Structures are given as C-alpha cells and as structure tokens.
Amino acid sequence: MATGLRKGLTSYGDAGFSLFLRKAFIKAMGYSDDALARPIVGITDTFSDYNPCHGNVPDLIDAVKRGVMLAGALPMVFPTISIGESFAHPTSMFLRNLMSMDTEEMIRAQPMDAAVVIGGCDKTIPAQLMAAASADLPTVVVQTGPMVVGHHKGEVLGACTDCRRLWGQHRADKIGEAEIEQISGRLAPSVGTCMVMGTASTMACIVEALGLALPMSAAAPATHADRRRIAEASGRRAAEMAVSGGPIPSQLITPASLRNAMVVLQAIGGSTNGLIHLTAIAGRAGVKLDMDEFDRLGREIPTLLNLKPSGAHYMEHFHHAGGLPALMRELKLHLDLSTPNVAGGTLGDAIEAAEDVPGQQVIYSFAEPLKAQGAMAVLQGNLAPLGAVIKQSAASPELMTHTGRAVVFDSVEDLTNRIDDPDLDVKADDILVLRNAGPKGAPGMPEAGYLPIPMKLARAGVKDMVRISDARMSGTAFGTIVLHIAPEASVGGPLAWVQSGDQIMLDVPRRRLELLVDEAEFSRRRAAWETTPRRELPRRGYARLYETAVLQADEGCDFDFLRRNGQDGTTD
Structure with missing residues (x-):
C-alpha cells in the first residue's frame, strides 16, 4: 500500500512521472528529500475572518505541526470550508453537508497518511466527523475550545x-x-465557541466520547495553554497513527461508541442539534441510531452537568472540574469502557486517569444529579409520525404536560412579520406553531424553533410558552420547545395541516404530541394539502443538490447518497 508522497498519485498514465512531477513542484516550497520521505499528516485550516469561533486556529495549527514534527512526520496544512454560525446564509446547517463533502474529498485527493481536523463552531465538527467516517483515514479531531466568560x-x-x-x-x-x-461587546470576550453547553460544546464532548479526540480535549478554553498542549499532543498522536495505520474512524465509530455518546449527550444537558449530528455521523458509519434507545436513556440517565442553559456554570469551570473524563466516571456503569480511542487506549483508561477535584460544583454525582432525567426526550404522536425532540432539561416543569390553542405561523417570514403585532390573538397558555422551517422548507432548517415570546406577552412578564416547529434551535437556548418534527410540513408532514385555534396536547412524561382533531377532519386536511401547488425547486447549484438529496431530521439531514453504502445506510 502506497504511503507518504507516493499515495494517491495524480493520473498521467505514468506513475513514475507522476511522482517525479509531484516532487518537482513541492520542492518549490523548499522541502528537502528528508522531509518528503516521511509519513504525511494533513491538517485542515478552517480559519476565516467570518468565523470568530476559529480565531485561534492559526495558533492550533502551529501546535499541531510542532507535535507532528516532534514525532518525525511531515505536517501539510490544507484549507477547507469554514462555517461561522451567525454569518452563514441561509443557515449553517444548509452548508454542513457541503463542508463534509469538501473535507472528505480533500482528504482523499491529497497524499496524507493521517489527518488532524480542527473545528469548533457548531456545524464544523459534525461536518468533519461525517467526512472522517466516509474517508476512513486515521484522524484526530482538535476542538478550537470555548471562549472565556x-x-x-x-x-x-x-x-x-x-x-x-x-x-x-x-x-x-x-x-x-x-x-x-x-x-x-461583553458577551463574547475572546475567540472560541460559546462557553455554555450549546451545540459546539456538545459536539466537543461527543467527539471525545466517541474516541476521535484526546481525553480532556472537550472543555479546555480556546485561549488557554492547555488548548495548545492538546493540539501538540494531537499532532504527535496523528504522526504515530500515520505510521501504524490506525485506529481508523470505522474502528472508533461503532454501535458501542455511539451508545456511549448518547449516554454522554443525555448527561451533559446537550444540544438538540447534537442528536441530528450524531444521527448523521452514525449513518456515515453504516449504523442506524436507535431513537427508542436514546429516549430510554433519557429516562435512565440523569443530567449531571451544572452548565447553562440547564444549570449555572460554564465550560471553563467544567474543564477545571476534571472535564469529560470526570463526568464519565459518574456514568461508568452505563458505558462500554472497552471502546478504543485515538490516544491508543480505551474509554476506561481515560476515566481511570480522570482528576478528582474536591469541592467542585459543576459535575454532580449519579446518586444526586442536577436533574432526575437526561437532556432530551423523543416524542411521538399524530403531529410527529417520525418523531420530534424536546430538551426537557432546559424546559419549564409546569409546561411539560400542557394542552393549548394553536397560534400558527406559516414560515419564518410570517413569524417575523406578525409575532410582535399588538393585535395578534395570543395568550400565555397558547401553543406557538412554526412550520415550513425544516430541512427543505426553509431551506436549511434554521434555528428558528426558539420562537420569541410575543412582545405584548413578554412585556406582561411571560417568560416561557410551549412552542413547536419543524425547525431547530440553538443548543444555548432554553424553554419548553418541541423541535425537529418529522416529516416536516413542506413535504406533507401533519404539521402542515394545523390551523390556528386547534387544540394541541403536549405530554412529555408520556412522550406524546397530538393534534386534537378527529380522524375524519385529519383526513380532509391531508387531502386538501395534497392538492396545494408546490413551490419550484431551485434551478441550479448547491441549492438544487441540497433540496433534492437532503433527508429529514430523524435521519440526520445528511444527503441520501452520502450514507454508508447508499441510501439505506446499511453495510455490506
């Protein structure tokens, strides 16, 4: 098997000439024959002036390169797409699959024996993990880390x-x-990702739990020396993996490690987005994530991490309390400790090395948890035939069982235009409904599920209402909010048939979401929707590819043709 500079030669019909030409041109960069004879570690450069979450990427690249060279290999940096959450139009989720394709193809196209992918902002680590699972080259993930408070x-x-x-x-x-x-000017005082348990922090924890990042890498702040030492150690380890040939992602992303990640996702009060991304990553590995098991874990695994929005503290406090290994120590009886990681050991080894920090108030014990159940519950019912999700750890307990009158918004634009209208017919015990904001309907499944409280109610002191949609919401958000209703309204999901004034029942303990109309009326509305004209597909480019290939939320919103071995996600 070819390695180093001989790997993946450009096709000119003469392999010897291909290698000669490659060497001739790369020597223009000043490389010596000694350097070019070594194993190659590719390093992604996701720095962008549009992405402050990645503001420390140049420093991390330097640290990774140092680690690679200390281990005797050759680092080669290459650019990929970078997605900054608040700068991506129409949404960062719209671009996640494009970034995953870009990263996968650049790993395949360029000679490297291992890769280090550096990411942080919400959709970058999911895109990179999806790419790593597809390319299946030895890969280490380096998280950019959270900003300071x-x-x-x-x-x-x-x-x-x-x-x-x-x-x-x-x-x-x-x-x-x-x-x-x-x-x-004070909310984001440094570069790095959000310092609460939002999507970026959630994915930083998930990638460590899966074993594709070094232990203690999830929570170290972006600006701290620890983050650079983690990057150096990751480069060193990637160089060792370039020589040994593994472990490769398919050996790390397994049913056992995915279940570990689900346990962690519930225990940390993780972002609802994390479930979509984990489903997509599993699909790239040829594994179907069991939503029934995830919901069952939500009943069995309590929320242990006292971080906003479910608790009170921040990621840097989590790091100083022992990080993810210390939290997983509380979950030992519910984890498969034999799963391997890129450090060369197992999950059990990482937990055994966890620091014990006396007096810390961030990681609660399993016996005395922060909250009795985990972060999320999966809902079923006639409004969500393929499921929906609620972040119960950040919801109002008194609204977890609630029946109310629907106030319907047909689109994000409709919501924007009417939510603050003083004449809007809305009361505090109503249920706000947003539709046509899913993967195809928006497009790009925006984080619009955190519907604002109508201004006239906010001014009256209302802080939370039941809100339901086929959209997503930021992992940093809080409230009694049902998301990811599948199938979405724009493809004929029952959410399309809800009318203002209908009664909707939310019963989280029973995991139900129901539109309270009789079956005959349900059928009449379905038939009426089926005769409604559809909007035209985009005519060209990535937008057309996206809308023709994107899957629903219950399948991770990946493209159907990117899952392992085709559309059904099965393995050989």
Whole structure:
C-alpha cells in the first residue's frame, strides 16, 4: 500500500512521472528529500475572518505541526470550508453537508497518511466527523475550545444563553438601547465557541466520547495553554497513527461508541442539534441510531452537568472540574469502557486517569444529579409520525404536560412579520406553531424553533410558552420547545395541516404530541394539502443538490447518497 508522497498519485498514465512531477513542484516550497520521505499528516485550516469561533486556529495549527514534527512526520496544512454560525446564509446547517463533502474529498485527493481536523463552531465538527467516517483515514479531531466568560454589572455572562435572556429583557423594555449595545461587546470576550453547553460544546464532548479526540480535549478554553498542549499532543498522536495505520474512524465509530455518546449527550444537558449530528455521523458509519434507545436513556440517565442553559456554570469551570473524563466516571456503569480511542487506549483508561477535584460544583454525582432525567426526550404522536425532540432539561416543569390553542405561523417570514403585532390573538397558555422551517422548507432548517415570546406577552412578564416547529434551535437556548418534527410540513408532514385555534396536547412524561382533531377532519386536511401547488425547486447549484438529496431530521439531514453504502445506510 502506497504511503507518504507516493499515495494517491495524480493520473498521467505514468506513475513514475507522476511522482517525479509531484516532487518537482513541492520542492518549490523548499522541502528537502528528508522531509518528503516521511509519513504525511494533513491538517485542515478552517480559519476565516467570518468565523470568530476559529480565531485561534492559526495558533492550533502551529501546535499541531510542532507535535507532528516532534514525532518525525511531515505536517501539510490544507484549507477547507469554514462555517461561522451567525454569518452563514441561509443557515449553517444548509452548508454542513457541503463542508463534509469538501473535507472528505480533500482528504482523499491529497497524499496524507493521517489527518488532524480542527473545528469548533457548531456545524464544523459534525461536518468533519461525517467526512472522517466516509474517508476512513486515521484522524484526530482538535476542538478550537470555548471562549472565556464575559461580565456585565457584576454578573457572569455566557454566549449565547445570556444573549437570548438579555435580548428577551430588551424586547420586554427592561434593558434599553444603550445598555444592550454595551452588553453586545461583553458577551463574547475572546475567540472560541460559546462557553455554555450549546451545540459546539456538545459536539466537543461527543467527539471525545466517541474516541476521535484526546481525553480532556472537550472543555479546555480556546485561549488557554492547555488548548495548545492538546493540539501538540494531537499532532504527535496523528504522526504515530500515520505510521501504524490506525485506529481508523470505522474502528472508533461503532454501535458501542455511539451508545456511549448518547449516554454522554443525555448527561451533559446537550444540544438538540447534537442528536441530528450524531444521527448523521452514525449513518456515515453504516449504523442506524436507535431513537427508542436514546429516549430510554433519557429516562435512565440523569443530567449531571451544572452548565447553562440547564444549570449555572460554564465550560471553563467544567474543564477545571476534571472535564469529560470526570463526568464519565459518574456514568461508568452505563458505558462500554472497552471502546478504543485515538490516544491508543480505551474509554476506561481515560476515566481511570480522570482528576478528582474536591469541592467542585459543576459535575454532580449519579446518586444526586442536577436533574432526575437526561437532556432530551423523543416524542411521538399524530403531529410527529417520525418523531420530534424536546430538551426537557432546559424546559419549564409546569409546561411539560400542557394542552393549548394553536397560534400558527406559516414560515419564518410570517413569524417575523406578525409575532410582535399588538393585535395578534395570543395568550400565555397558547401553543406557538412554526412550520415550513425544516430541512427543505426553509431551506436549511434554521434555528428558528426558539420562537420569541410575543412582545405584548413578554412585556406582561411571560417568560416561557410551549412552542413547536419543524425547525431547530440553538443548543444555548432554553424553554419548553418541541423541535425537529418529522416529516416536516413542506413535504406533507401533519404539521402542515394545523390551523390556528386547534387544540394541541403536549405530554412529555408520556412522550406524546397530538393534534386534537378527529380522524375524519385529519383526513380532509391531508387531502386538501395534497392538492396545494408546490413551490419550484431551485434551478441550479448547491441549492438544487441540497433540496433534492437532503433527508429529514430523524435521519440526520445528511444527503441520501452520502450514507454508508447508499441510501439505506446499511453495510455490506
């Protein structure tokens, strides 16, 4: 098997000439024959001026390169797409699959014996994990790490849970224009990802739990020396894997490691987005994620991590409390400790090495958890034939069983235009419904599921309402919010048939979401929808590819042709 510079030669019909030409041109960069004879570790460069979450990537690249060279291999940096959450139109989720394809193809196209992928902002690590699972080359993930906390008037702040809370106060006229502008300069005081348990932090934990990142890598702050030491150690380990040939992602992303990741996702109060991404990653590995098991784990595994939005603290506090290995120590009886990791050991080894931090208040014990159940529950019912999800750890307990009148918004634009209309017919015990905001309907499944409280209710002191949609929401958000309703309204899901004034029942303990109309009326509305004209597909480019190939939320919103061995996700 070819390695190093001889790997994946460009086809000119003469292999000797291909290698000669490759060497001739790369020597223009000043490489010596000694350097070019070594194993090659490819390193992704996802730095972008549009992506402050990746602001430390140049420093991390330097540290990874140092580790690679200390181990005697040759580092080669190459660029890929970078996705910054708040700068991506129409949504970062729309571009996740494109980034995964770009990363996979660049790993395949260029000679490398192992890869280090550096990512952080919400959709980058999922895209990179999907790519790694497909390319199946020895790969180490380096997370960019969370930013440090902010401060305002003596209060500790965290992007973006406190962004939403304080913006809600601004909408309710409790914070003025001058102060909210001042707050905008204090919420994100350094480069790095959101420092709460949002999607970026969730995926940082998931990749460590899966074994594709080094132990203790999930929570180290972006600006700390620990983050650079993790990057150096990752480069060194990637160089060793380039020589040994493994472990490869298909040996790490297995039913056992995916179940471990589901346990961790429930225990950390993780983002609902994490479930979509984990489903997509599993599909790339040829494994179908069991949603019934995930829901069962939500009943059995309590929330142990006292981080916003489910708790009170921030990622840097989690790191100083012992990080993910210390949390997994509380979950030992529910994890497969034999699963391997890129460090060369097992999950059990990482847990045994976990630090014991006396007096820490971030990681709760299994016997005395932060919350009795895990982060998420999977709902079923006539409104969600393929399922929906609620982040119960960040919801209002009094709304977990609720029946109310539907107030329907047909699109994100409709929501924007009417939510603050003083004449909107809405009461605090109603249920806000947003549709046509799913993978195809929006397109790109925006984080619009965190429907704002109508202004007239916010000003009256209402802080939470039941909200349901086929959209996503940020992992930093809180509230009693049902998401990822599948199938989405734009492809004929029952959410398309809801009318304002209908009664909807949410019963989280029973895992039910029901539209309370009789079957005859249900059938009449279905038939009426089926005769409604459809909007045209985009005519060209990635937008057309996306809408013709994207799957529903229950299948991870990946493209049907990218899952392992075709559309059914099966293995040989």
